[in-house]
């Protein structure tokens with residue numbers, strides 16, 4: 001992890017894991033491959049580009065700190081590296097849109113946020 005930057009550690013980046021045995025890729029860190037069980041996954045830095053797989057709007061804040069931000073969009077993004085992650089979403093996105101990740105502060109926490117590559 002020393003050469004990677006990850007938003008879960010308050011730094012603007014996204015990491016994923018890849019299995020060296022079967023080449024499977026996934027987002028949530030594990031000590032083994034969820035596909036073949038190999039115990040030596042590697043941690044890699046994502047480029048931050050992908051396509052919108054799904055979109056939704058959060059209208060009811062999950063906690064009081066987020067109440068001022070509703071409604072806000074969330075997206076499932078298929079990253080170019082072959083894994084899927086959930087992010088905040090810019091208004092106006094559509095399924096299949098090409099997106100780039102950046103990072104926003106929300107209630108004091110750094111979060112991934114996707115926006116179309118057409119405007120960046």
Ligand SMILES: [Zn+2]
Nearest residue numbers: 019022033036
């Ligand atoms: Zn594997």
